[in-house]
Structure formats: C-alpha cells, structure tokens
Amino acid sequence: MTNSRIRASEILTRAEEDYLKTILELEEEHESVTTSLLATHLRVKPASVTGMIQKLARSRPPCLHYESHRGVTLTPVGRQIALEVIRHHRLIEQYLAQALGYDWDKVDAEAEKLEHVISEELEDRIAAVLGDPIFDPHGDPIPSKDGSVTATSRLPLTAIQAGQVVRVTRVRDDDPELLRYLAGLGIRLQARLTIVERAPFEGPLTCQVGGAETEARICALGRGATDRIFVEFDEGTG
Amino acid sequence: MTNSRIRASEILTRAEEDYLKTILELEEEHESVTTSLLATHLRVKPASVTGMIQKLARSRPPCLHYESHRGVTLTPVGRQIALEVIRHHRLIEQYLAQALGYDWDKVDAEAEKLEHVISEELEDRIAAVLGDPIFDPHGDPIPSKDGSVTATSRLPLTAIQAGQVVRVTRVRDDDPELLRYLAGLGIRLQARLTIVERAPFEGPLTCQVGGAETEARICALGRGATDRIFVEFDEGTG
DNA sequence: ATACAATTTTAGGTATGACTAATTCTCGAA
DNA sequence: TTCGAGAATTAGTCATACCTAAAATTGTAT
Numbered sequence: 010m011t012n013s014r015i016r017a018s019e020i021l022t023r024a025e026e027d028y029l030k031t032i033l034e035l036e037e038e039h040e041s042v043t044t045s046l047l048a049t050h051l052r053v054k055p056a057s058v059t060g061m062i063q064k065l066a067r068s069r070p071p072c073l074h075y076e077s078h079r080g081v082t083l084t085p086v087g088r089q090i091a092l093e094v095i096r097h098h099r100l101i102e103q104y105l106a107q108a109l110g111y112d113w114d115k116v117d118a119e120a121e122k123l124e125h126v127i128s129e130e131l132e133d134r135i136a137a138v139l140g141d142p143i144f145d146p147h148g149d150p151i152p153s154k155d156g157s158v159t160a161t162s163r164l165p166l167t168a169i170q171a172g173q174v175v176r177v178t179r180v181r182d183d184d185p186e187l188l189r190y191l192a193g194l195g196i197r198l199q200a201r202l203t204i205v206e207r208a209p210f211e212g213p214l215t216c217q218v219g220g221a222e223t224e225a226r227i228c229a230l231g232r233g234a235t236d237r238i239f240v241e242f243d244e245g246t247g
Numbered sequence: 248m249t250n251s252r253i254r255a256s257e258i259l260t261r262a263e264e265d266y267l268k269t270i271l272e273l274e275e276e277h278e279s280v281t282t283s284l285l286a287t288h289l290r291v292k293p294a295s296v297t298g299m300i301q302k303l304a305r306s307r308p309p310c311l312h313y314e315s316h317r318g319v320t321l322t323p324v325g326r327q328i329a330l331e332v333i334r335h336h337r338l339i340e341q342y343l344a345q346a347l348g349y350d351w352d353k354v355d356a357e358a359e360k361l362e363h364v365i366s367e368e369l370e371d372r373i374a375a376v377l378g379d380p381i382f383d384p385h386g387d388p389i390p391s392k393d394g395s396v397t398a399t400s401r402l403p404l405t406a407i408q409a410g411q412v413v414r415v416t417r418v419r420d421d422d423p424e425l426l427r428y429l430a431g432l433g434i435r436l437q438a439r440l441t442i443v444e445r446a447p448f449e450g451p452l453t454c455q456v457g458g459a460e461t462e463a464r465i466c467a468l469g470r471g472a473t474d475r476i477f478v479e480f481d482e483g484t485g
Numbered sequence: 486a487t488a489c490a491a492t493t494t495t496a497g498g499t500a501t502g503a504c505t506a507a508t509t510c511t512c513g514a515a
Numbered sequence: 516t517t518c519g520a521g522a523a524t525t526a527g528t529c530a531t532a533c534c535t536a537a538a539a540t541t542g543t544a545t
Contacts, residue, residue: 053502078523128356
C-alpha cells in the first residue's frame with residue numbers, strides 16, 4: 010500500500026510539509042537542492058532525507074521529481090503546498106509582531122509550530138485583520154493565496170561600497186541572536202544605512218544608522234551580519 | 248529504556264497531552280475514569296488506552312496512578328499538565344472569538360490543534376490582550392496560571408421546572424451543530440430563559456428566550472440540547 | 486459457588502519518521 | 516583511465532501511537 014496524497018495540505022504530515030517548505034526556500038538560493046543541503050537545513054541525517062524524498066516523489070500526484078544522486082525539483086503540486094505553508098508561516102509571523110507585540114527575533118520559532126496546524130479559516134481571518142500584508146517582520150514576502158510572491162531585494166550589504174546610502178529591506182530570519190543585536194543597534198526594516206567604511210577582504214563594515222529624521226549612530230558589522238542584511242539604494246541617493 | 252518525563256508540558260507529545268486533558272475533564276463528571284470511557288472520548292480503541300495509560304503511569308514522576316482493571320487518577324504533576332493544556336485550549340477559544348470574530352461553534356476544533364503548540368510567551372500575550380479572562384466562549388472556566396479554576400453551574404436545563412426563569416451560564420462545546428442551532432435561536436451565554444412547559448419523561452422543554460430587554464421568542468428544546476445547557480437562577484426570580 | 490457478559494489487558498502488527506552502519510555512486514585529479 | 520574522496524543510498528533499528536484479535540479479569544446473577 011503506497012500512501013497516496015491528493016489535495017494541497019490538510020493531508021500532509023508536519024514532516025512532509027517541512028520538507029516541501031524547505032525545498033522551495035532552498036530552490037530560491039541554490040541551483041540544485043541536494044540531499045545533504047536539505048539534511049543540513051532540516052537538521053536531520055542525509056539518510057532520512059533520502060527516505061522522505063522518495064516518499065514525496067512516490068505520492069500521487071507526486072510532490073517532487075527525483076532522480077538518484079541528482080537532486081529534487083518540486084512539481085506544481087509540491088510548490089503549491091510549499092507556498093501554502095510559507096504563507097502560513099509568514100502571515101503568522103506578521104500577526105505575532107503586529108497584533109501581539111512580539112519582537113522580530115521570537116516570531117520565527119513560534120510560527121514554525123503554528124504554520125502546520127492553522128485552518129484555512131484562521132489563515133483568512135489573520136490575513137484580513139492585517140489587511141492582507143505582503144511582507145513579514147523580516148521583509149520576506151508573504152505568498153498570496155493564489156501563489157504569487159512579491160520579488161525582494163537580493164542585494165546583500167556585503168555588496169555595498171563606502172559612501173553609499175541604502176535602506177534595509179530584508180534580514181534573514183534564521184538567527185534570533187543577530188536579530189536582537191541588530192534591533193539594539195537600531196537596524197530594522199526601512200532603516201537607512203550610510204556606509205562609512207568598508208574593510209577589505211570582507212572585513213567589518215562601518216555604517217551610520219538612522220532614518221532621515223532620527224539620530225545618527227555609528228556601528229561596525231562583521232560578515233555574518235552583512236551577509237544577512239539585504240538592502241535597496243535609497244531613492245535619490247543611488 | 249522507559250522514557251522519563253519531568254517538567255510540565257514542553258516535553259509531552261500531543262497524544263500524551265490529550266490523554267491527560269481528557270482524564271481531567273472526565274474526572275469532573277465521572278467518579279471513575281475507566282479505559283473504555285477514555286477510549287470513547289479520545290476516539291481510540293480501549294487497547295490503545297491501556298498502552299498509553301501504562302506509559303503515563305511509568306513516567307518519572309508519574310502523571311497518573313493506575314491499577315489494572317480499576318481506573319486512573321491524575322497525580323499532582325499530571326493534573327498540573329492537564330490544567331495547562333486546558334488553559335491553553337480555553338484561552339485560545341476565547342481569543343479566537345474575541346479577537347478574530349470566530350463563532351462559538353468553530354473555536355473548539357481550532358483550539359484543539361493550537362493548544363499543543365503555543366509557547367508560554369504566546370499564552371501570556373493572549374491572556375494579557377484579553378485581560379486575563381476567566382471564561383471561554385462556552386462558559387467553561389479558564390484555569391489560572393497557578394491552576395485554580397472558577398466553579399461553574401452544574402445545573403442542567405433538564406433540572407428546571409416550568410415557570411422558572413434562568414440565565415444560561417454554560418453550554419457544552421462538543422457539538423458544533425448544536426451550537427450553531429442554539430445561536431440561531433438566540434440562546435447564548437447570559438441569555439435569559441423562561442421555562443414555559445416541561446413535557447414529562449424528559450420530553451421537549453418549551454421556553455421563552457430573551458434578555459430582560461430583548462424580544463421574546465418561544466422555542467422547544469429536546470433532550471440532547473437541554474442536557475448540554477447549564478444555567479443559574481436569575482437573580483430575584485429564583 | 487459458578488458461570489456468563491462486559492470490560493480490560495496482552496500479544497502481535499502497521500505506519501511514520503527518525504537513526505547508524507555499510508555500501509554504492511559520481512566526479513575530479515593524477 | 517583509474518582511483519579516491521565525498522555524497523547519496525540501502526539495509527536494518529528504534530520509538531511513538533495507533534490497530535485487531537485473543538486471552539484474562541471483574542462483577543453480577545443464578
């Protein structure tokens with residue numbers, strides 16, 4: 010008896026949803042999603058990934074395509090489910106931040122658990138209360154119900170030169186400690202950064218933090234921070 | 248290797264939490280909580296209950312006491328955990344109703360899933376937003392963080408005589424269809440009911456629905472409804 | 486006292502989803 | 516072209532939590 014899966018979500022286990030979500034997230038940044046890459050991000054052993062991948066490829070309809078030793082690709086069905094889970098995750102993050110006063114370093118862990126259990130009704134009500142938000146508290150786009158996703162900046166702070174002025178548009182959500190640290194420095198979404206100095210060889214970057222109107226503040230950011238902060242050039246300052 | 252459990256919640260599986268919660272709920276209404284009673288309420292087979300009960304009795308410290316063919320009793324630890332789960336459940340129900348506009352027939356199913364995954368921080372924030380509510384949307388008491396529970400009426404509508412005037416204080420949450428039906432009749436918490444007629448042999452009860460100020464309305468309720476509605480005598484009308 | 490009916494427990498099996506250990510595959514370098 | 520390192524897969528285990536079927540226990544009624 011191979012287990013068969015048909016409709017988007019509601020039928021998948023939590024583990025299966027996590028795999029699909031992670032695959033979609035990794036597809037965006039890696040040209041090939043490999044077993045070991047998945048294993049790292051899901052914090053399981055590669056052998057476990059192989060097993061689950063084979064199951065998801067066997068499902069009917071298949072959630073992903075898979076050839077031994079190659080890598081995985083989501084099918085439209087798999088992608089649809091993954092988008093649904095990511096929508097849940099980011100909507101919940103935004104709700105926790107907006108409606109319940111969560112700090113941006115805490116929302117990810119909570120959303121990780123809630124994303125798998127909320128009903129479509131709750132999803133809809135949360136979205137409605139928030140006015141159908143397009144971004145989560147880290148600047149990641151919230152997929153719409155039909156699966157469309159707003160494009161976001163892929164320009165990391167590592168790519169910015171001294172003298173340039175940028176606005177923070179996205180910060181990776183995977184390191185709560187960094188998020189707390191950045192918040193303490195006043196670095197949040199839409200914060201304006203003026204790059205003061207760039208040490209060579211990807212050394213620390215010194216910048217001035219402050220919106221047009223707020224106080225200025227100088228801080229140094231090492232790689233690890235600059236890698237995880239994405240920006241856009243400030244209008245009229247390009 | 249017997250698995251051992253120490254601290255309240257966070258360490259228990261969803262299934263274990265459901266067992267403890269159900270045992271506590273049943274202890275309130277049945278003098279003895281038996282395998283088959285649990286099996287019925289948890290919608291599993293009696294053999295499965297035996298297995299889980301034995302595991303919970305073996306945990307260290309034990310969540311419950313158990314003697315073959317007798318019945319189960321929660322230990323203080325088990326009771327503490329059960330109260331925590333019930334607190335989660337009812338807080339979430341109240342939050343869904345108050346903050347997100349859920350109807351009272353939908354909150355139970357959603358809370359059933361959420362109760363097992365929310366963090367203590369989320370529990371606290373929800374309670375704070377609601378102003379530490381004492382009752383859920385069905386009139387069930389929400390245990391406080393220290394485990395105290397407000398007493399509620401145990402007077403079912405079946406015990407009320409013609410001519411008496413009562414206020415609805417609690418309705419069982421286990422039948423969404425009944426809840427929708429009652430809502431349609433205007434029967435909600437605090438609604439005033441004036442009993443018009445009692446058919447003998449637990450036949451249908453006819454009553455007038457309406458708060459002091461609202462329009463009156465006559466309806467008949469069968470057993471199954473009257474069994475599930477709990478009331479208090481209206482002040483000054485006893 | 487005993488026997489039956491209902492309840493409960495034991496024994497054995499399934500599915501999920503992780504693990505380790507051992508094997509196999511792929512691909513780049515010599 | 517062959518070799519070896521690293522990546523991936525297979526094979527075999529384990530724990531959870533359910534199931535069915537068979538055996539055992541309880542209490543009640545004769």
